Amino acid sequence: MVKIGINGFGRVGRLLVRIALEQCGKGTAGSDLPIVSIVNDPNLSPQCMGYLFKQDTFYGTFKKDIVELDNCILVDGQRIEAVQETDLTKIPWNKHCPVEYIVDTTGEHTTCRSASMHLRDGIKAAIVTGNSDIPIFIMGVNHTCYKPDMKTVSVSSPSMNCLTAMLRVVHENFKVERAMATAIHPISNSDKILDDITGSVCRESRSAIINFMPVRSAAPGRYVSRVMPELEGKVESTAVKIPVPCIGAVDLTVMLGKEITYDLVGAKIKEAADCYMKGVIRYSAEDLASSDIIGDPHSCVFDAKAGVGLQKNIVNLFSWYDAEYAFAHRLYDMVKYIASREVCVK
Incomplete structure (x- = not known):
């Protein structure tokens, strides 16, 4: 599995977790599919994270079991660490398990300088939303132009x-x-x-x-x-x-x-x-x-x-x-594509 961390558990972030769980359920054993290991959102407690993840006014109730603990949520038995850190440089992405890629769904960290703050402790790449000076890659349009040495990329809007x-x-x-x-x-x-x-x-x-x-x-x-x-x-x-x-x-x-x-x-x-x-x-x-x-x-x-x-x-x-839903799918697809390019280089 390709383990990812999410910064920002808003509407797109929550849908991204849903999509990752659904795709893992469809995948075969040992397949390199993205799976969410940790979520950071300074505005949400694990209890609120679990509630908002399960209940969605537009996309319906998530059908699997969800348990909120003190520092994580369990979704259908899968543990997702829950962190409330405001400083990007202090988010403990790899404290509990090794995370390879960060997806920042906040729309706030759209510059190379800001997004690069995620690149530490072995993080291979940060994928952000929004438009700025970060290279933009859009699935189906120019995603094949991505090169494995690019450490910060955007999927635009x-x-x-x-x-x-x-x-x-x-x-x-x-x-x-x-x-x-x-x-x-x-x-x-x-x-x-x-x-x-x-x-x-x-x-x-x-x-x-x-x-x-x-x-x-x-x-x-x-x-x-x-x-x-x-x-x-x-x-x-x-x-x-x-x-x-x-x-x-x-x-x-x-x-x-x-x-x-x-x-x-x-x-x-x-x-x-x-x-x-x-x-x-x-x-x-x-x-x-x-x-x-x-x-x-x-x-x-x-x-x-x-x-x-x-x-x-x-x-x-x-x-x-x-x-929201389609955009979350493109974020998921981009993580999967970047991870596949990493495997090809190896």
Whole structure:
């Protein structure tokens, strides 16, 4: 087993543990699947960790037995150490058992300097969320560019995973000349329930549960060239926060290098979803609504009925994503991929 530690036991962190346990249950004896050995969250006691892990409003009750002890939780008999440390340099990742990889789901440690604080006591790599100066790798898009000597990597954000998955397929088949994306973000625990004081952007201090609003800082387009350098200067984006939990979407309009039809673009996306982007993209011709996407593990659920052909070389494409469950799956996949590359090098 590949043993990992998680910093941050929020919604994505808890789902990551669920996924790891589910995958280990499906695996064969001796298989190198990630398994969570320790969780750090200074805001949660082991009792709260166990309760929030078991009960989830959107993803349902975890069916296996959970026991909360003084310094750990037992999930279906598997021991997960529970730590409440605020200083990254003092988290005892290897106090009880050797941990190889750290997954930081807080979204706070997005710089190389900050993420590197996890790299001690034999930790091989730290995988973080968010965008900064850390190399970004997105499963199905550029993850094969990862090199084993890279010690801090990012899986970016849910909207970036959705957007770049779509861009990869469209660009490889039709050549993207220009693109404009609107990322539609669900609410999260960092948003305001009621109007309150926040940072420098005044409207982000407004209630997120009864308003929707532009959020420029969350627009993913400026990071696309970090993942797909060939699209440097060709992709712009905006973002909107909506009062819907868990599920987001990307509305993408692209100008292509050749004349096409919307149906042809859809056919190529379906082909990719069934082949080289399987598990990353799902093609759907159903009449979907946001709640239909809850619990979908794909980075990008292409909604064939929601898009349209605008001109001979311009199409509008619409895709959904589960910002929590699908993103947790990509974190799990990235850990598994990094560990497999380590084995290959040996």
